[in-house]
Amino acid sequence: MKKDLLLIALFVATVALLAGTSSSGVVLNFAMMTLYACLMAQAWNLLGGYGGQFSFGHALFFGTGAYAQAIAQLQGHLDPWAALPLAILAAALVGLVCGALTFRYGLKGSYFALVTLAFAEVFRILALSVPFTGAGVGLMVPLKEGPGNMQFADRHGFVWLALGLVVPGLVLTAWLRHSRFGAWLQAVRDNEDAARAIGVDPFRVKLGAIVLSGAIMGAAGALYVQVFQYIDPGLAYGPTTSVEALVAAIVGGLGTLWGPVLGALALNLLAEGTRSLFGSLPGINMVIYGAVLIVIVMFAPRGVLGLGQSVRRLWSRAQPPSADAAREAARG
Secondary structure (H helix, E strand, O other), X not given: OHHHXXXXXXXXXXXXXXXXXXXXXXXXXXXXXXXXXXXXHHHHHHHHHHXXXXXXXXXXXXXXXXXXXXXXXXXXXXXXXHHHHHHHHHHHHHHHHHHHHHHXXXXXXXXXXXXXXXXXXXXXXXXXXXXXXXXXXXXXXXXXXXXXXXXXXXXXXXXXXXXXXXXXXXXXXXXXXXXXXXXXXXXXXXXXXXXXXXXXXXXXXXXXXXXXXXXXHHHHHHHHHHHHOEEOHHHHHOHHHHHHHHHHHHHHOOOOOOHHHHHHHHHHHHHHHHHHHHOOOOOHHHHHHHHHHHXXXXXXXXXXXXHHHHHHHHHHHHOOOOHHHXXXXXXX
């Protein structure tokens, strides 16, 4: 745990140095969007990587956090700093309800993935229908620049805000790696029946994981609203957000502390390069994401963090068997 905390402190110092010394809007915007993508990947990794519960509908929690943040300001007349914990709590409660309904009936694997996707779609339709979400028009948060309103004149402030949300996620994941709850969660992921046999309650463990995952994703939704000052049902509950979260986690490395960070960094570098080369082709980023995901799953299932192991395994398979191995195979 101490080693993880030391690495987290080093990460904070690196980002702080970048934010403190750079005046380039491009660099700061890249840092902000990478941290935002990292936050979403952390949320998905906690449930999908450590818990083994692959979700296709994490936009459910993102959208809930985003709408709660916007509604609390526009209709509840709260300042954004007071609205933020409410947005996180709202997303966590949706995670609690979603988990209670799905895990109670033993849904897992592809069934769980499809149910989460269905939940997100139901919430998207509801957001299109009810007036307090702005229906199809969406909600726009008025511009009131100032730290007290969580709106900053340049990207420096938003980098600090995103970092302030990412670091608790890193600390939570580090705790999960070394805690009893984390051991239970990974036991349920590896073999649910065996975990139950040694006294672990899979339902409660998975329920706790989806609540924590939903809370982190809700924080990402609240951050989105403060940065872009607008949210609508398609942005909040659409599949694009869910895809970005799961791809970054898988590309970086599932069930690891730094996988979401590396995955978010790699995908944002890829997105910037793609935008420069194919900016006139709409939707090309999703095509590239899909292609990268296929390559990672096929040739580097451990993600960027496990790339060395994946290369060594592929290399060993490509090498012809040694003479000793050939003789042993002939004897057999």
